[in-house]
Amino acid sequence: MTTTTSLDPAATLATERAAAGPxxxxxxxxxxxxTAALATSRRSILQFFRTPQxxxxxxxxxxxxxxxxxxxxGGAIQxxxxxxxxxxxxxxxxxxxxxxxWSGMSAAAGVAEDGASGVYDRLRSLPIPRSAVTxxxxxxxxxxxxxxxxxxxxxxxxxxxRSHGSIGRVLLGIVVMLAFGYCFTWVFILIGLVAExxxxxxxxxxxxxxxxxxxxxxxxxxxxxGWMQSFASNQPVSVAVNAVRSxxxxxxxxxxxxxxxxxWIVATAIWGLVIMAFFGTLSVRRFSKMR
Amino acid sequence: MPPIIEATGLTKHYGDVHALAGLxxxxxxxxxxxxxxPNGAGKTTFISAVxxxxxxxxxxxxxxxxxxxxxxxxxxxxxxxxxxxxxxxxAMTGLENVEMVARLFGLDKATAKRRSxxxxxxxxxxxxxxxLVRTYSGGMRRRLDLGASLVGRPQLLLLDEPTTGLDPRxxxxxxxxxxxxxxxxxxxxxxxxxxEEADQLARDVVIIDHGKVIxxxxxxxxxxxxxxxxxxxxxxxxxxxxxxxxxxxxxxAEPPRTDDDTxxxxxxxxxxxxxxxxxxxxxxxxxxxxxxIGLRRPTLDEVFLALTGQPLDPSPTDPxxxxxxx
Numbered sequence: 001m002t003t004t005t006s007l008d009p010a011a012t013l014a015t016e017r018a019a020a021g022p023x024x025x026x027x028x029x030x031x032x033x034x035t036a037a038l039a040t041s042r043r044s045i046l047q048f049f050r051t052p053q054x055x056x057x058x059x060x061x062x063x064x065x066x067x068x069x070x071x072x073x074g075g076a077i078q079x080x081x082x083x084x085x086x087x088x089x090x091x092x093x094x095x096x097x098x099x100x101x102w103s104g105m106s107a108a109a110g111v112a113e114d115g116a117s118g119v120y121d122r123l124r125s126l127p128i129p130r131s132a133v134t135x136x137x138x139x140x141x142x143x144x145x146x147x148x149x150x151x152x153x154x155x156x157x158x159x160x161x162r163s164h165g166s167i168g169r170v171l172l173g174i175v176v177m178l179a180f181g182y183c184f185t186w187v188f189i190l191i192g193l194v195a196e197x198x199x200x201x202x203x204x205x206x207x208x209x210x211x212x213x214x215x216x217x218x219x220x221x222x223x224x225x226g227w228m229q230s231f232a233s234n235q236p237v238s239v240a241v242n243a244v245r246s247x248x249x250x251x252x253x254x255x256x257x258x259x260x261x262x263x264w265i266v267a268t269a270i271w272g273l274v275i276m277a278f279f280g281t282l283s284v285r286r287f288s289k290m291r
Numbered sequence: 292m293p294p295i296i297e298a299t300g301l302t303k304h305y306g307d308v309h310a311l312a313g314l315x316x317x318x319x320x321x322x323x324x325x326x327x328x329p330n331g332a333g334k335t336t337f338i339s340a341v342x343x344x345x346x347x348x349x350x351x352x353x354x355x356x357x358x359x360x361x362x363x364x365x366x367x368x369x370x371x372x373x374x375x376x377x378x379x380x381x382a383m384t385g386l387e388n389v390e391m392v393a394r395l396f397g398l399d400k401a402t403a404k405r406r407s408x409x410x411x412x413x414x415x416x417x418x419x420x421x422x423l424v425r426t427y428s429g430g431m432r433r434r435l436d437l438g439a440s441l442v443g444r445p446q447l448l449l450l451d452e453p454t455t456g457l458d459p460r461x462x463x464x465x466x467x468x469x470x471x472x473x474x475x476x477x478x479x480x481x482x483x484x485x486x487e488e489a490d491q492l493a494r495d496v497v498i499i500d501h502g503k504v505i506x507x508x509x510x511x512x513x514x515x516x517x518x519x520x521x522x523x524x525x526x527x528x529x530x531x532x533x534x535x536x537x538x539x540x541x542x543x544a545e546p547p548r549t550d551d552d553t554x555x556x557x558x559x560x561x562x563x564x565x566x567x568x569x570x571x572x573x574x575x576x577x578x579x580x581x582x583x584i585g586l587r588r589p590t591l592d593e594v595f596l597a598l599t600g601q602p603l604d605p606s607p608t609d610p611x612x613x614x615x616x617x
């Protein structure tokens with residue numbers, strides 16, 4: 001011990017500790033990215049499925065709106081649809097895509113709440129990659145969104161929705177919808193991280209409502225004034241709706257679209273990747289930064 | 292052994308607010324250090340810096356010998372944090388909560404399970420372990436939160452106001468749990484607004500105010516710094532409080548303080564025992580009957596008052612104080 005020549009402070013520290021007797025602590029290495037992401041996403045998923053009020057309200061709300069659109073507005077909108085396309089067949093693909101926005105609103109509130117309640121402080125103090133926490137959150141939000149789409153799909157079938165595309169195309173439509181939805185979860189994660197509390201987050205998510213209504217989700221955009229149409233046809237929610245609708249109902253001309261199905265899928269992919277790159281980067285940065 | 296925490300000249304400001312204004316602090320290993328100060332003194336800011344949640348504007352900070360500003364990741368392997376609010380998940384059971392944190396500390400499934408069960412046992416939560424946290428009382432949540440912070444067996448445990456908002460019994464139980472940990476050799480840094488808590492748990496107390504350390508030492512040393520003993524009197528009849536205050540004012544070094552809640556008057560005096568005899572004689576002459584009279588060492592409360600000229604106690608009946616807290 002007395003002849004030690006090591007200049008490495010860590011080694012010296014270790015020697016001193018050894019000399020001081022056994023320490024009760026063992027150095028932990030910390031979880032890797034995958035374990036951390038899965039463990040934290042499990043927490044948010046359980047939070048949803050084990051809170052009956054949230055689970056019920058989330059599911060009923062979607063069903064209620066679908067029911068109202070189908071039966072209250074359906075008759076009026078039917079007239080402006082291409083012949084041979086019933087409103088319920090037009091509506092449900094659009095409604096499925098807007099589930100992304102509705103379930104995202106509560107996701108943002110959840111993120112804000114975890115920030116305000118000290119959960120994120122605890123997670124930031126742990127020896128895990130901080131980006132894993134945000135990715136874990138996106139996995140959880142994606143799961144809840146998929147659940148919302150499942151409920152909406154079932155309700156849709158119950159109120160008369162039928163697909164007229166091939167099974168392969170319908171499945172592709174579901175994949176497009178889920179993948180685009182995953183990209184979009186990052187928008188709400190960022191909103192949740194920026195908002196100081198759940199109420200503020202909920203308020204900020206109101207900004208996405210125009211994307212739900214000024215879109216092709218519930219009505220054909222051709223019924224809107226011209227200046228609005230250019231936004232309504234090309235904004236991300238609409239292109240995703242058009243891709244999914246075209247896939248599920250057997251092609252663009254069946255649902256009154258000008259471009260090909262491939263066009264809409266590619267446009268959806270581009271929007272999705274741009275959104276994820278932008279909001280994902282900002283979210284991870286915001287979460288990981290030492291204040 | 293090197294100090295577990297060594298901070299020099301730490302500063303952190305938010306706009307015009309200087310949360311840390313050149314804070315110097317050394318916390319030795321193998322003991323509990325309490326950071327004591329009123330709301331807004333910088334306690335949470337400091338603990339957040341140690342927990343690598345925030346980066347100070349200037350100064351140096353070493354935690355367990357590691358430079359926290361250069362290598363925060365290494366620091367995270369040595370600390371456990373229990374923040375100001377119990378950050379446990381209501382929709383998970385007690386065991387699931389602790390297991391999740393254990394997994395995040397990098398333990399494999401089997402070890403996480405075993406270690407979590409041990410932690411719950413230590414905190415007397417074994418019976419409630421399989422219940423959803425939603426059904427837990429405030430005290431149980433705090434204990435569970437403490438359990439989550441120590442399941443990775445950190446070398447340094449950071450507790451930010453661990454008992455704020457708890458009833459007296461839950462507070463005692465949490466103190467007991469913290470004492471057990473210390474006996475096991477974990478270093479603890481805790482912040483508190485309660486002098487009694489610092490007195491009960493800590494070997495070293497650091498008093499901070501406006502982002503700076505204003506005094507530090509053992510509770511006894513700090514009491515010595517206030518310099519004066521205190522005579523405390525409880526009259527038989529509340530109507531005598533004013534009269535007694537007058538008598539004490541005659542001998543006290545500072546104006547006496549009357550506590551209407553506990554019906555006591557207290558005053559700091561120089562030369563304790565002699566003055567006590569004088570007070571007893573004066574009270575007798577005036578015919579003031581007392582239930583209790585005594586000479587005691589100052590409380591940390593009085594130390595804080597002597598050092599800063601302001602009382603520490605955040606009075607819950609004061610609307611301004613509660614507005615500040617909110």
